[in-house]
Amino acid sequence: xxxxxxxxxxKDYFLGKVIVPAVKGxxxxxxxxxxVSIAGPSGSGKSTxxxxxxxxxxxxxxxxxxxxxxxxxLSDQELTRFRHEVLGFxxxxxxxxxxxxxxxxxxxxxxxxxxxxxxxxWKSWIDFLIGEVGLGDWRAHKPNELSGGQRQRVAIARALxxxxxxxxxxxxxxxxxxxxxxxxxDLMKKINREIQTTFIFSTHDAKIVNIxxxxxxxxxxxxxxxxxxxxxxxxxxxxxxxxxx
Amino acid sequence: xxxxxPRIAARNLLRQKKRxxxxxxxxxxxxxIVTLINGFAGSFIQxxxxxxxxxxxxxxxxxxSEYTASGRRISVIRDDSVIMQALSSSGQRWAxxxxxxxxxxxxxxxxxSIRQNLTGIDLAHxxxxxxxxxxxxxxxxxxxxxxxxxxxxxxxxxxxxxPGDTIVAQFQTVTGQNNVGEFRLAAVTVDSTSxxxxxxxxxxxxxLNSLIGLGKGEYMSLGIMLDKLDRSxxxxxxxxxxxKGMGLKLFDRSTRESDGSMTPFQAMIQxxxxxxxxxxxxxxYTVDDVLAQAKQIVVAxxxxxxxxxxxxxxxxxxxxxxxxxxxxxxRIREIGTMxxxxxxxxxxxxxxxxxxxxxxxxxxxxxxxxxxxxxxxxSLITFDPQSPVFLILxxxxxxxxxxxxxxxxxxxxxAVLTLVAVYAPANAAAKMPPAEALxxxx
Ligand SMILES: Nc1ncnc2c1ncn2[C@@H]1O[C@H](COP(=O)(O)OP(=O)(O)O)[C@@H](O)[C@H]1O
Ligand SMILES: [Mg+2]
Numbered sequence: 001x002x003x004x005x006x007x008x009x010x011k012d013y014f015l016g017k018v019i020v021p022a023v024k025g026x027x028x029x030x031x032x033x034x035x036v037s038i039a040g041p042s043g044s045g046k047s048t049x050x051x052x053x054x055x056x057x058x059x060x061x062x063x064x065x066x067x068x069x070x071x072x073x074l075s076d077q078e079l080t081r082f083r084h085e086v087l088g089f090x091x092x093x094x095x096x097x098x099x100x101x102x103x104x105x106x107x108x109x110x111x112x113x114x115x116x117x118x119x120x121x122w123k124s125w126i127d128f129l130i131g132e133v134g135l136g137d138w139r140a141h142k143p144n145e146l147s148g149g150q151r152q153r154v155a156i157a158r159a160l161x162x163x164x165x166x167x168x169x170x171x172x173x174x175x176x177x178x179x180x181x182x183x184x185x186d187l188m189k190k191i192n193r194e195i196q197t198t199f200i201f202s203t204h205d206a207k208i209v210n211i212x213x214x215x216x217x218x219x220x221x222x223x224x225x226x227x228x229x230x231x232x233x234x235x236x237x238x239x240x241x242x243x244x245x
Numbered sequence: 246x247x248x249x250x251p252r253i254a255a256r257n258l259l260r261q262k263k264r265x266x267x268x269x270x271x272x273x274x275x276x277x278i279v280t281l282i283n284g285f286a287g288s289f290i291q292x293x294x295x296x297x298x299x300x301x302x303x304x305x306x307x308x309x310s311e312y313t314a315s316g317r318r319i320s321v322i323r324d325d326s327v328i329m330q331a332l333s334s335s336g337q338r339w340a341x342x343x344x345x346x347x348x349x350x351x352x353x354x355x356x357x358s359i360r361q362n363l364t365g366i367d368l369a370h371x372x373x374x375x376x377x378x379x380x381x382x383x384x385x386x387x388x389x390x391x392x393x394x395x396x397x398x399x400x401x402x403x404x405x406x407x408p409g410d411t412i413v414a415q416f417q418t419v420t421g422q423n424n425v426g427e428f429r430l431a432a433v434t435v436d437s438t439s440x441x442x443x444x445x446x447x448x449x450x451x452x453l454n455s456l457i458g459l460g461k462g463e464y465m466s467l468g469i470m471l472d473k474l475d476r477s478x479x480x481x482x483x484x485x486x487x488x489k490g491m492g493l494k495l496f497d498r499s500t501r502e503s504d505g506s507m508t509p510f511q512a513m514i515q516x517x518x519x520x521x522x523x524x525x526x527x528x529x530y531t532v533d534d535v536l537a538q539a540k541q542i543v544v545a546x547x548x549x550x551x552x553x554x555x556x557x558x559x560x561x562x563x564x565x566x567x568x569x570x571x572x573x574x575x576r577i578r579e580i581g582t583m584x585x586x587x588x589x590x591x592x593x594x595x596x597x598x599x600x601x602x603x604x605x606x607x608x609x610x611x612x613x614x615x616x617x618x619x620x621x622x623x624s625l626i627t628f629d630p631q632s633p634v635f636l637i638l639x640x641x642x643x644x645x646x647x648x649x650x651x652x653x654x655x656x657x658x659x660a661v662l663t664l665v666a667v668y669a670p671a672n673a674a675a676k677m678p679p680a681e682a683l684x685x686x687x
Contacts, residue, residue, distance in 0.1 A: 047684075056585050057680035077589060084587025091683070095582040099256035104249075111249040112587045158586070 001068060002029035003165060003198050004053060009062035011048050011221075022048040024221040025062065028233070030200065030214065032165070035192045037212035038202040044218040046202035047170050053200065054087055054168045055079045067165055084112055088159030090169035090188075090201075094151040096143040096158075103139040106130065106157045115162040129157040132191060149180040156188060160197065169201035173208060185211055250592055254599035258607075261572070265604060268565055272608025272659060273615060275557040279550050279655055280616035284645035286546035290536070291646060292639045294474050298532045299373065300445070302343040302366065303468025304477040305484065305532075309525045319419045320465045323525060327491050328467060335487035337480050340472045341372060344464040346450055348457050350416035352396075352428075354404040361400065361446045363414070365453030365464075368393055368431075373470070374447065383408035383432030393431035395447040401433040408432060418458035426456040477531040485529045494526040554658060562666035565604070569597060570670040580674050581682025590675040597671035598664055605663035609656040620645040 011023040023045045030036050038046050051057035052064055055071055056079075064071050067086055074082065088109075089095075096105050106126050110117060117125055130136055133153035143151055152172060159167045169188065173181030185201070185208050192199045201212075209215055214233075217225035226233040258265045298304045309322040322328070325344075332339070346365040351358050368374065368388040374395075375385065381398055387408065388395075394412060396404075406412060412428045428448060454463060471480055485498050520526075533540065573580070580593055623643045638644070 051680045051683075054585065056581075056683065057678070080584065080587055080589050083585060089582075089585045091582065093578070095578060095683075097253065097579060097582070099253055099260055108249060109586050111247045112592075113247075162587075 003032040003067055004030040004200075005063075005065040006049075006053070007063040007065070009049075009052060009059045009064060011045075011052065011057070012060045022221055023052075023059075026221075026223050027062075028216055028223060028226055030198065031228070032198055033192070033196045034198055034213045034228070035189055035211065036198070036200040036214040036216065037209045038200060038216050038218065039204070039206070039209045040202075040218035040224075041204055043220075044204075045221040046204075046218060048221075049218070050168050050170045050200065050202055053166075054089060055083050081113070084109065084162065085115065086165050088162065088164040088167040088197075090152070090155045090159050090167060090172045092171040092174045094143070094148070094155050094175070096151055096154055098143055101140050101142050102135055102146070102154050103130070105143065105154055106161050109158060109162045117161070117163055126157075126161060129160055133157045133187065148176050149184065152176065152180075152184050153187065156184070156191070160191065160195075163195075164197065166198045166200065169199065171202050171204070173203060173205060178205075178207070181205070182208060250588075250596045251599045251603075254596050255603055257572075257576075257600055258603055264568055264572075265607075268561070268568060269604055269608035269611065271561045271564065272558075272605060272663070273612035275554065275561060276609045276612025276655060276659060277616040277619065278557065279554045280613050280647060280652065281619060281645075282546055282550040282553070283651050283655070284616065284620055284647040285643075286543045286550070287646035287648050287651070288639070288644045289546070289637055290540055290543045291474060292637050292644060293536055294532050295639070296637075297536060298470070298474065301468060301532065301535075302345050302364075302373065302470075303532075304471045304474060305339075305469040305481045306466050306528075306530050307469075307484070307488075308466035308528050308530075310528065311525045312521070312523070313420055315420070317420060321419065321459060321463055321525070322465065322467060322527075323460075323463050325462075325464075325467060327493060328488065328527070331484060331487040331491050331493070332469075334490075335480075335483045337476075337483055338472070339480070340470045343367075343371065343373065343468040343470065344450060344466075345468055346453050346457065346459060346463075346465045348416045348453065350414040352400070352404060352446075353413045353415065354406050354410060357404050359400055359403050361396075363394075363416070363446050363448050363453060365448050365450040367450050368395070368447060379435040380432045381435045383430065385432070387431035390429055390431055391449060392426075392428050392452050393449055394428035395432045395434060396430065397434050397444065397446070400446065401430070406430050414456075416457065418456070420458055422458070424456055424458075426452075428452075474532075477533060481529050481531045488527060488529065494522060494524060496520075496526060496528045498529060554655065558659060558662050562662055565601065565663060566666040566670065569601065569667045570673075573597070573670050573674040577674075577677065577682050577685045580677060581679050581685070584677075584679035585683065594668075594671045594675035597667055597674055601663045601667035601671070602660060605660045606656070609659050613652055613656075616647075620647075 006029075007027050008025050009023060009027070010021070010025045013020040013022055026049075038049060040046055048057070052059050053066070055064075055066070066082075069082070071079065071082065097108060100108060103126065106129060107122070109115070110122055130139055133156055135150060135153055135157070138146065138150065143154070146154065167188075172188070173184055176184060188199050188201065189211055191197065203209060214228040215225065216223060307322070307328055308320055310318060310320055312318055343366055348363050349360065350363050351360050382401070387393055396406075404412065408430050410430045412430060414426045414428055416424060416426070418424050450464060451461060454460065469480070471477060481498070485495060489495055583593065624645065626643065628638055628641050628643075
C-alpha cells in the first residue's frame, strides 16, 4: 500500500473576492521508502501540495491519505499529533529555533510528547544523527553561529529525530549555493537509503530533480509528469500528457 | 509536563534584552512605589501608637470620674484595689503599670515663665523614663527628691534653669482653687532622644497629688503597658468584663460609632459627659481608641496604593501587550515551525504566557528589592524631634514594615495583570494557521 495517496485534491486560496486555484484537482501516490521530487517552476503549487501532505494545510476538496489514514476532518489537535508522530519537516530557510543550540534543536521534537524513540535511547540517537549530518563539533553552537549548509544539516537531523515515516522538504536547497545544495540532497538521499525514510522534496532546480526515484512535475497546479524509476506512472486523474519544460 | 517551552520562554526574554529591561523596569518601578507606600502604612500606625503609648504611659488605660459636692466633675481613682483585683483576675499579662496624675501649670523662674503639662508619676521607680529618655544635665539619683521635676532641654533653655534650681509653679487644684508649688530641677532631658522628651515635664506623683488636692494613694489614671501593642484591644475588653464582674460602674465601651463629625473616641467622651452618676465611674480605653483617625489614614494609604497599582499598571500593561504583539509578528515563522514540528496551539499560548509571567516576576522581585533599599536609605535620615512628623517616626527615624502577605499580594496582582495583558497576543499567536505562519517572510 502506498504511504501517501492524494485523491482529486484541490486547493483554492481566497484573496478577498478573487479565488486563486493553486492546486487543480490532482491525484498521485507515493511508495514507502522512495526519494521523491516535486518539481516545477515557482508558483506551480509545490508548497501548497507539500503543506497538504504535511497536514499544515487542508485541501479545499479531495482526500489526503497518509500511512493508510484518511486525514479528512481531523481536528487541529489531532493533525498536530499526527504531524508529530509521522512527519518530519525541512524548510527552505532552515527555521531553527534561535534560542536553542544544535543539540537542543534536534532534541526539541522529542520533548513534545509520545514518539517512536524510547526515552533511554534519546541521547545516543541524537548523537548518532549529529554524526550522520557531520556536526559533531558544533552541538553546543547556536543557529546564528552556523553557515546555511550547517543549519540545514541541523534541520535534517531535527526532522529525523522522531523516526518519522515521511520527511517533507520544501525547496531545501533554495537558500544554499549549488554545491552545498547538492551536498544536502546527497545527505538526504544517503539517509533515505540507510534508514528507509520516505523523503519528499520540492525544487525548481532541474539539476537536482534527477536524483529522485519518483518525480512529480507540476505546472499551474496540475501534474504534467509523474515518473517512478524511469517509467511513467499511470494514475487516474493524471490526465495531462507530458509537456516539455 | 515538559520544560522546554518555559525554557524557550525564558531565553526569549533574554534574547530581547532592551525590551525586557524596559518592561521589567516599568513593572519594578510601579512595584517599588506601591511597596514603599505599603511599607510606610504598615509601620505608620505602629509608630504612632507606640509613640502615643509612651507619651500617655500605657497601651490600655483606666480612669475614674466622680462629681464633687459642688457638682464639678473631676478625674480621680480613689481606691485602686478593686481595679488591681480585676486586673489579676482578667488572666491577661502586662509589662508594667503606671499611676498618673496631671495638671497644667505655669512654670516660673527668675521672671521667665512657660506653660507646661505636668505629669505626675513615681519618678524613682519608673523604668520607662530611664529606657526612653537621655539626660543632658542632672542625674537619675536626683529623682529621689520629693519635689523633683524633669524638664526638656528646650524648656530648661527658655527658663534658663540648671539642676538644683527651684522653679515655682502656678496651677489649679482639682476643685478649681488657685495654688502655687515649688519644684526643684532634678534633670534635663535631651530633646533629640525622643518626641516624649521634648514635650513632657515629669514630677513626683505624691507631691503633685498633695498640691492639686488628691490624697495619698490616689491618682487620675492607670496606664497599663503591654508587651505587644496589638494585644491592647483584647486586653481592654477582658479588663472591662472583669471590672464589670466586680460590680464597678463603667462607661460603655461599645459606644464608639462615629457620626462623621467626630472621631469615635470624641463621640464616646461626649456621650459620657452627658451622663450623671454617684460615686466613681470608670472608663477603660486603649491607645487605638484615641488614634482611630490615624487608623483611617492607614486604610486610606492602603486603598490609595491599590489605586496607584492599578493605574500605574494599566499603563504598563498597554506597553506589555503591544510589545508582545510585536514579538508575536517577529517570531511568526518560529511559531509556524513549532506548530509544524508538533507543538499544540495551547502550548504556543502557554509559551507566551510563561514569558509574560517570568517578566512580571522578575520586575516585581527587582521592584521589591529596590523598595527595600530605598526604605533602608530613608530609615537612615534623622528627623528634628520638634517637627510634627515626629509622632509617626520610630525614635526619630522613618520606619517601614512590609507585611509579607501584602508583598506577595502585589506580586500576584502584577502577575495576573501581565497575564491578562498578554493573553490576547498569545492567543492570536496560538490560533495562527501554521501554513500561513510559515509562508510569512520577514
Ligand atoms: N496563502 C495564499 N493566498 C493566496 N494565494 C496563494 C497563497 N499561497 C499560495 N498562493 C498562490 O498559489 C499558487 C501556488 O503557490 P505555491 O504552492 O506557493 O507555489 P510554489 O511553492 O510552487 O512556488 C501561486 O499562484 C501562489 O501565488
Ligand atoms: Mg514554494
